[in-house]
Amino acid sequence: MNGVHDMLAPDPNSAGSDAQPPAPPPSSESSNGKRRKAERDLQQELGVSSEVLHLMGDIPPPILVTSRPALKPQIRHSRAMKWEWRPFTSSARTDGLALRHWANASENDDDYRFSSFNKQVDVVQYTDDEYERGLGRPDWTREETDQLMALCRQFDLRFPVIYDRWENVPSQPVKDIEDLKERYVEVSRNVLSMRNPLPDPSQKAALASLQFDKFKERERKRHLDLLFSRTQEEVDEEARLHAELLQHEERHAKLAKDRQEVISRFYKGLDPQEFANYNTKRRMIREASMNQAPTIIEGVTVTTEKLTPGLFLRSSKLSSVKPAMQAKYLAVIQELGIRPTDRPRMGTGAVSQRFEELKANVLQLLELRKMADKIETDLRVHSHKRDLMVAGGVAADAKRAAESPAVERDRKRVRR
Amino acid sequence: MATRRKKGIQAALPIVYGNETSKLPDDAPELQLGHTHQWTVYVRGPNGADIAHYVRKVVFRLHESFTNAVRTIEAPPFEVTETGWGEFEIVIAVHLHDFPERPIKLTHMLRLFPPEDQAVIDDPSRPDLLVMERYDEIVLNEPTEAFYDQFLQNISKTYPMTGPVWNRGAEVTEAEMLDRANIEVLRQMEELRRRIMEKDQGLARVKAELAAGAAMQGVLGDSAGRL
Numbered sequence: 001m002n003g004v005h006d007m008l009a010p011d012p013n014s015a016g017s018d019a020q021p022p023a024p025p026p027s028s029e030s031s032n033g034k035r036r037k038a039e040r041d042l043q044q045e046l047g048v049s050s051e052v053l054h055l056m057g058d059i060p061p062p063i064l065v066t067s068r069p070a071l072k073p074q075i076r077h078s079r080a081m082k083w084e085w086r087p088f089t090s091s092a093r094t095d096g097l098a099l100r101h102w103a104n105a106s107e108n109d110d111d112y113r114f115s116s117f118n119k120q121v122d123v124v125q126y127t128d129d130e131y132e133r134g135l136g137r138p139d140w141t142r143e144e145t146d147q148l149m150a151l152c153r154q155f156d157l158r159f160p161v162i163y164d165r166w167e168n169v170p171s172q173p174v175k176d177i178e179d180l181k182e183r184y185v186e187v188s189r190n191v192l193s194m195r196n197p198l199p200d201p202s203q204k205a206a207l208a209s210l211q212f213d214k215f216k217e218r219e220r221k222r223h224l225d226l227l228f229s230r231t232q233e234e235v236d237e238e239a240r241l242h243a244e245l246l247q248h249e250e251r252h253a254k255l256a257k258d259r260q261e262v263i264s265r266f267y268k269g270l271d272p273q274e275f276a277n278y279n280t281k282r283r284m285i286r287e288a289s290m291n292q293a294p295t296i297i298e299g300v301t302v303t304t305e306k307l308t309p310g311l312f313l314r315s316s317k318l319s320s321v322k323p324a325m326q327a328k329y330l331a332v333i334q335e336l337g338i339r340p341t342d343r344p345r346m347g348t349g350a351v352s353q354r355f356e357e358l359k360a361n362v363l364q365l366l367e368l369r370k371m372a373d374k375i376e377t378d379l380r381v382h383s384h385k386r387d388l389m390v391a392g393g394v395a396a397d398a399k400r401a402a403e404s405p406a407v408e409r410d411r412k413r414v415r416r
Numbered sequence: 417m418a419t420r421r422k423k424g425i426q427a428a429l430p431i432v433y434g435n436e437t438s439k440l441p442d443d444a445p446e447l448q449l450g451h452t453h454q455w456t457v458y459v460r461g462p463n464g465a466d467i468a469h470y471v472r473k474v475v476f477r478l479h480e481s482f483t484n485a486v487r488t489i490e491a492p493p494f495e496v497t498e499t500g501w502g503e504f505e506i507v508i509a510v511h512l513h514d515f516p517e518r519p520i521k522l523t524h525m526l527r528l529f530p531p532e533d534q535a536v537i538d539d540p541s542r543p544d545l546l547v548m549e550r551y552d553e554i555v556l557n558e559p560t561e562a563f564y565d566q567f568l569q570n571i572s573k574t575y576p577m578t579g580p581v582w583n584r585g586a587e588v589t590e591a592e593m594l595d596r597a598n599i600e601v602l603r604q605m606e607e608l609r610r611r612i613m614e615k616d617q618g619l620a621r622v623k624a625e626l627a628a629g630a631a632m633q634g635v636l637g638d639s640a641g642r643l
Contacts, residue, residue: 309558336597354594361601368608
């Protein structure tokens with residue numbers, strides 16, 4: 001009861017020497033003046049209001065960062081500048097027109113500031129003599145060639161524009177953009193080689209770069225058009241066919257590899273001597289006589305092969321046939337007149353050995369049969385495709401004859 | 417060391433195992449229990465050969481419905497005779513004298529009725545007897561000197577291969593049959609191999625033709641629009 005009261009308002013007279021009178025609250029009266037001055041100093045240093053200072057406490061913040069604005073350098077001239085209205089010439093102009101502009105009085109009177117940007121493409125300029133000598137061509141007149149070179153110069157070899165500006169001469173064959181490019185390249189190359197008949201390697205390289213295959217370009221553009229104009233279905237179909245093709249190739253490669261492996265493996269066993277060895281009685285006697293022991297002991301085999309010491313039941317060591325192959329294997333065995341069982345009737349060493357040999361041979365035979373079937377179907381499929389192609393080729397030739405003669409002429413030229 | 421091994425030597429101990437069975441006579445008391453046959457499952461040497469000099473014991477594990485289903489026989493004849501009505505699999509473990517830790521495991525399907533898929537040989541002297549017997553061999557790779565010596569001593573006992581069923585003649589006949597089959601298989605393989613080579617060459621030719629044709633078409637562009 002008294003405890004609560006003690007807690008709320010401790011009684012100085014309560015029992016115990018520990019009970020001290022509560023310490024007086026830190027009065028501000030005594031050190032007031034000092035504090036006020038310190039506060040004012042801090043306030044002035046930081047440049048903040050008194051409320052903020054009270055929030056902070058007396059401890060100034062550890063780092064005080066103020067950002068300085070990045071202002072333009074203030075250039076201050078002592079006196080005003082003089083500007084004058086001045087005519088100028090540009091080396092980029094060909095007509096010598098002198099325009100006028102405001103220029104600083106101290107500025108020099110040299111070439112116009114932007115004339116260095118007037119880059120031109122080095123289009124060759126041939127003389128009449130050079131043209132006579134080696135630039136002539138039946139389907140291009142001199143005027144046409146000149147016009148072309150002028151356009152190239154004017155438009156910096158931007159052929160779409162040049163082609164657009166091109167005017168076909170009525171008496172001459174129509175030129176399309178590839179023809180123009182080809183003619184330009186031809187002229188440049190011929191002029192350069194005429195002027196410099198013995199080029200050094202770097203020049204030779206530059207010369208070699210002046211090639212343009214008109215037909216290839218046409219084809220390329222046609223292919224791009226086809227590619228661009230495919231429908232979504234066609235795109236999907238192509239992706240699917242491509243994946244299928246990859247699978248086929250993989251399978252084919254694997255098959256070829258297996259084929260090679262089996263063929264090479266078999267060629268080892270094709271010794272005619274082996275056939276002679278199949279005379280049974282002679283073989284058994286020979287086997288027995290290969291024993292090192294002087295007498296032939298029944299039931300004892302002497303081999304030089306590595307033998308792991310051990311005890312086992314002979315029939316337990318027979319190799320097994322995979323269940324998938326089991327039926328086929330037994331069928332073949334039966335064909336050969338052997339009882340279709342998985343172990344021999346009288347499984348002695350000699351008999352078991354032959355049994356295993358037969359098993360291995362039959363399995364290999366089955367594999368060979370499978371391979372023969374595969375290659376036969378392969379051959380049939382490919383022959384069929386070849387026949388189709390031959391037939392299609394005949395039809396394609398006939399169709400092509402009906403197309404425009406110019407294109408046909410080109411095609412025939414390439415074929416030869 | 418006393419147990420030196422004979423390198424390169426493989427010794428084979430022939431055994432026959434299986435069961436004989438005959439129908440119970442009409443006056444047999446076991447008929448009351450529903451049994452129909454008397455049968456004996458056994459492990460013997462072929463043609464009565466003695467196997468006791470290397471077989472220590474044979475353990476027959478019968479169907480659990482038999483009392484004391486595990487029968488251990490430690491002296492010849494290594495066989496168990498019982499009566500019953502059912503056919504079941506019997507697991508047999510043959511323990512040799514020199515290899516106490518490694519018994520040879522055999523399984524035999526007890527037969528009371530002749531199976532359809534096998535030819536039945538009738539012995540006129542015992543018309544009611546059905547015998548289902550298998551031939552097998554226990555093989556020892558690199559036996560110890562001691563074992564080998566004993567084996568050689570007992571060879572005449574081990575190999576009386578002159579009985580009616582299991583004899584040298586039968587072995588040679590089977591070996592000859594297998595040899596003939598092997599020759600035939602090799603011949604067929606050779607034929608197939610030749611055929612495969614031919615077809616392979618033909619295929620290569622056709623493929624070359626296809627490739628040449630496709631190359632031509634690729635340059636010109638097929639009129640049907642195929643690339």
